[in-house]
Amino acid sequence: MSVKPEGAREANLDHKLSTLLFEHFQVERRNWSSACHEHGITLPQAHLLRLLRTGRPVKMNGLAEALDCDASNVTGLVDKLETRGFIQRQSAPGDRRVKMIALTKEGQLFRAKLWSQLTQPAPSLTALPLADKQTLLRIVQAMIRSESKS
């Protein structure tokens, strides 16, 4: 016992931090979701929209992989966004199997509007002191880096 008390304290810190994040994300998710609903779409649809950049169509499979979900799920999401007129299925030049998903003019506009709202209304975030924001940015980037490696 009492081997490495700092180690134990650090493990405890991990635990507390994970719990807080788990808790906090649940709340944040609701905020994001309701922001999306104000614009007439849903959170998963917004995540799909997030992956699309102007002039850079992505194939269905690429979306499925990026969203880490089944391809059939993407079909449904694309259906809805296409009905709304925000994206369109294009045929790929070399392969008639693949469909490239591209933002429409309307979609670009909508995406920009949605995004400015979606990335701003976290008062809990904007209220942070500048130094904390910079630190947080650095930490989150480190976390994402270590995540994509696994």
Place this chain on the structure above:
Amino acid sequence: MSVKPEGAREANLDHKLSTLLFEHFQVERRNWSSACHEHGITLPQAHLLRLLRTGRPVKMNGLAEALDCDASNVTGLVDKLETRGFIQRQSAPGDRRVKMIALTKEGQLFRAKLWSQLTQPAPSLTALPLADKQTLLRIVQAMIRSESKS
């Protein structure tokens, strides 16, 4: 133009940070979800379980409020967890309308097991240097505080 360039830079920082968090949480959520599924429950059910402490029953309405969702939704979640034997509906002493939800012996055990897994497997988090963890903890706590005030 060129009014408060630092202000503009800070707004840009907010934007970048929000985007990263939005992106990162999507990934983290998948990890949590699959961890839950390994234990045979789902993420929303885990969130409900999170709210229950041994010896501290919570009424349905309290759960609905804490989860920020419709009461009818809670009914369904409680149904499933009760079927699994993790929780049970108790009648409240003073009011025959309310039902208190309490952890069973099995539920306590399960919750502990689930929790130790759920709060640990974020390698992107445990890999952070100690100082970053402490800073992150402080920041997240500040964010949660500012959130509950709104």
Place this chain on the structure above:
DNA sequence: ACGCAACCATTGACAATGGCAACTATCGAT
């Protein structure tokens, strides 16, 4: 004591998400 509004939990109906299996069309390699 009576009536009535408010409250708690549940139910039913509905849309959206997400996973799995089956299917069609297409490609690529042999």
Place this chain on the structure above:
DNA sequence: ATCGATAGTTGCCATTGTCAATGGTTGCGT
């Protein structure tokens, strides 16, 4: 030419989540 692999779609199912409506219960005002 054939065969296995790949891309996207479809159907089916379980779960989540919201809304409206219901039954039972409470508490208050009169």
